[in-house]
Amino acid sequence: MSESHLEFREGAEYDLSPDLGNVEVMLRQMKRYLDERGFPEDEWSGLQLAVAEALNNAIIHGCREHPEGRLRFRWAWSDAGLAVQVRDPGHFEPPDDWHELPTDPLAESGRGGFLISDFFDDVRHDNSERGHEVTLLKSVSVAPQPPNVAAVEEELQLMTQDLSDSYESLAAMFNISALLATSKSFDEFMDSVLGRLRNLLSTDLVYARLRRADGQWQLFMDRVNESIPTPPDYLSVQEEAVLAAQQFLSNDRAGDLPESDPLRHWQAGLMIGPVSFQGKPIGIIVSGRGEGAPFTAGQTNLLRTIADFVGVAHTTAELNRQREEQLRELRELEIAAQIQRSLLPTEFPASPHWEIHGICESARAVGGDFFDAMVGPDGHILVLIADVMGKGVPAAMLSSLLRASARARLDLAHDPAQLLTELNRLLAGDLASLSMFITAELISLSPDGNHCTIANAGHSDPLVFLPGDTSAREISSVGDVPLGVLPDTEYQNATAEIAPEAVVCLVTDGLFELEDASGEMLGWDALCERLPGWWQGSLPEFTSTCITSLKLIQRDHQSDDRTLVAFTRKTSAA
Amino acid sequence: MSEKTILITDDEPHMRRLITFSLKRTGHTLIQADSGEAALDLIGSQAIDLLLIDFGLKGINGLDTITSARKLEHGQDLPVVLLTARGDTGIKDDAQSAGVSAFITKPFSPVELVQLVNDLLAE
Numbered sequence: 001m002s003e004s005h006l007e008f009r010e011g012a013e014y015d016l017s018p019d020l021g022n023v024e025v026m027l028r029q030m031k032r033y034l035d036e037r038g039f040p041e042d043e044w045s046g047l048q049l050a051v052a053e054a055l056n057n058a059i060i061h062g063c064r065e066h067p068e069g070r071l072r073f074r075w076a077w078s079d080a081g082l083a084v085q086v087r088d089p090g091h092f093e094p095p096d097d098w099h100e101l102p103t104d105p106l107a108e109s110g111r112g113g114f115l116i117s118d119f120f121d122d123v124r125h126d127n128s129e130r131g132h133e134v135t136l137l138k139s140v141s142v143a144p145q146p147p148n149v150a151a152v153e154e155e156l157q158l159m160t161q162d163l164s165d166s167y168e169s170l171a172a173m174f175n176i177s178a179l180l181a182t183s184k185s186f187d188e189f190m191d192s193v194l195g196r197l198r199n200l201l202s203t204d205l206v207y208a209r210l211r212r213a214d215g216q217w218q219l220f221m222d223r224v225n226e227s228i229p230t231p232p233d234y235l236s237v238q239e240e241a242v243l244a245a246q247q248f249l250s251n252d253r254a255g256d257l258p259e260s261d262p263l264r265h266w267q268a269g270l271m272i273g274p275v276s277f278q279g280k281p282i283g284i285i286v287s288g289r290g291e292g293a294p295f296t297a298g299q300t301n302l303l304r305t306i307a308d309f310v311g312v313a314h315t316t317a318e319l320n321r322q323r324e325e326q327l328r329e330l331r332e333l334e335i336a337a338q339i340q341r342s343l344l345p346t347e348f349p350a351s352p353h354w355e356i357h358g359i360c361e362s363a364r365a366v367g368g369d370f371f372d373a374m375v376g377p378d379g380h381i382l383v384l385i386a387d388v389m390g391k392g393v394p395a396a397m398l399s400s401l402l403r404a405s406a407r408a409r410l411d412l413a414h415d416p417a418q419l420l421t422e423l424n425r426l427l428a429g430d431l432a433s434l435s436m437f438i439t440a441e442l443i444s445l446s447p448d449g450n451h452c453t454i455a456n457a458g459h460s461d462p463l464v465f466l467p468g469d470t471s472a473r474e475i476s477s478v479g480d481v482p483l484g485v486l487p488d489t490e491y492q493n494a495t496a497e498i499a500p501e502a503v504v505c506l507v508t509d510g511l512f513e514l515e516d517a518s519g520e521m522l523g524w525d526a527l528c529e530r531l532p533g534w535w536q537g538s539l540p541e542f543t544s545t546c547i548t549s550l551k552l553i554q555r556d557h558q559s560d561d562r563t564l565v566a567f568t569r570k571t572s573a574a
Numbered sequence: 575m576s577e578k579t580i581l582i583t584d585d586e587p588h589m590r591r592l593i594t595f596s597l598k599r600t601g602h603t604l605i606q607a608d609s610g611e612a613a614l615d616l617i618g619s620q621a622i623d624l625l626l627i628d629f630g631l632k633g634i635n636g637l638d639t640i641t642s643a644r645k646l647e648h649g650q651d652l653p654v655v656l657l658t659a660r661g662d663t664g665i666k667d668d669a670q671s672a673g674v675s676a677f678i679t680k681p682f683s684p685v686e687l688v689q690l691v692n693d694l695l696a697e
Contacts, residue, residue, distance in 0.1 A: 163588065164684045166681075171683035174660070175683070200686070
């Protein structure tokens with residue numbers, strides 16, 4: 001046996017993972033190689049057993065401490081004989097009795113060395129930095145014959161066709177990935193993809209029907225010229241079937257379809273592929289060819305590949321759209337919150353008889369509560385509290401509109417009912433078109449400090465207490481419907497005398513419609529009982545204590561906006 | 575289009591086979607070289623109408639082969655398609671200076687390779 005065996009020029013070489021499943025695959029490859037060259041049939045069973053043992057040993061023992069390691073398996077058959085070599089990443093020094101059968105006939109292992117040594121003429125073990133290598137040499141009674149050139153060439157042609165198809169699909173994937181990254185929209189991406197696909201398929205028409213988020217079908221199409229008819233806006237029977245079964249249809253006999261079927265036109269070739277993502281049907285992709293050769297297997301695979309990619313791209317685009325929608329909503333909310341914050345007064349009118357303070361906390365980024373305090377030209381101070389039914393930008397815009405409208409009519413600061421009537425007429429149209437309404441309360445504080453005038457549009461009555469009281473009580477107003485309900489409503493004034501040091505509170509429902517930790521509602525009466533206890537001697541402290549105390553009751557779980565405007569009649573003019 | 579001669583140069587046999595397989599439908603004469611040196615021998619000895627050459631050849635690489643070919647009689651105005659791997663992004667300027675007509679990045683589309691070759695030979 002000469003060293004020329006070891007050159008392995010005439011043979012095959014494989015790089016393998018240590019998977020026992022590879023043994024059978026390798027033996028199949030080896031048998032085919034040897035059969036093509038006339039290896040003696042009666043030698044195969046012994047060779048198969050010995051090579052299987054060598055591979056098993058390399059996988060089981062050689063890779064035991066190197067599970068991520070690789071095997072090199074190669075063989076060569078020349079006039080000089082057959083050489084087989086297996087290299088594993090381990091280390092193995094064969095014991096002296098390696099080539100013998102185990103003495104215990106019931107032993108479960110130990111026969112590998114015997115089987116190998118029994119078949120091969122020479123067995124060599126080498127250990128190096130690269131691992132353990134066993135080289136097996138065998139004289140063969142016949143020399144290898146040249147393989148059947150025509151058969152090999154035919155196989156090579158098939159392999160090359162497969163390689164060409166794989167390249168086509170792989171190139172399409174890379175190119176379509178690039179299109180996805182550079183397209184400004186999913187629609188533009190689809191136009192590019194279908195154009196490219198039609199070119200690669202050398203076909204007349206390619207189209208895709210994809211279901212949009214609103215459930216409607218969207219058609220994307222690329223056709224060779226304008227004479228190709230646009231697909232109808234309904235799914236054909238075949239398209240419905242592909243969509244329902246999620247199975248690819250490669251039908252080169254479109255002529256068999258019923259006369260009424262629009263796909264019948266594609267006599268030469270027709271392919272319909274399902275577009276889906278993780279099993280969820282999204283649509284279909286269709287290619288039709290009127291004349292010429294039917295679609296090849298490679299072209300079918302290409303359509304499949306692109307259908308899969310479109311499924312991923314469509315899902316990604318839909319997720320991006322949803323994400324952008326959420327971001328847009330968040331941006332809108334932020335804008336609305338800025339508008340709303342800008343509406344709230346940071347300074348309160350100064351008066352020798354009245355002191356005013358207010359606070360507003362929104363449950364979310366933007367709430368519907370709002371308050372204002374302003375001085376009319378005749379010295380009346382107008383206090384406004386409102387709750388716009390609704391959230392977000394529309395509510396903030398309405399708050400802004402209400403504030404601006406009220407400030408524009410400060411000449412009516414002495415007559416809050418008239419002002420509410422005017423505001424209602426002005427805003428009713430806008431409110432109706434948005435299906436929204438506003439509860440509001442206006443209180444006009446007289447310049448001499450003697451009384452206040454109240455007008456109420458569906459809001460809760462003001463509450464009043466004197467420091468030391470056990471409970472606050474309501475100041476009756478002439479309540480009427482909220483703004484925006486009836487455009488012709490004539491609101492009425494109610495007048496109330498305010499005792500010196502009395503504290504009047506205007507509140508929104510977030511101050512009493514709240515639940516404590518046990519789920520029990522605080523309620524209007526309980527709020528009335530608690531308000532005097534939160535008085536600390538000044539209005540800013542009072543409003544702050546109220547809000548903090550309510551937070552404690554609710555354990556920081558605010559579910560609604562809270563607004564409190566309080567004013568007090570000073571004991572004497574400053 | 576009259577029959578032209580295309581020289582395919584790649585040191586990977588399967589790649590030469592794939593390109594030959596793809597371009598067979600063009601009807602042109604296809605000859606092969608497995609190295610830059612072999613390609614230069616062929617360009618020096620016969621008229622070639624189009625050179626398809628891999629950038630990453632062992633030995634003289636594709637770009638150096640093109641530069642050397644430009645000094646040969648048959649190579650001065652030879653249209654060249656350079657086959658590159660993904661990631662070979664830094665060679666475009668040098669390749670254009672060497673007169674490369676077009677780039678094809680592996681894995682390429684065989685259909686588009688045929689279209690490109692037909693376009694170049696029609697010019």
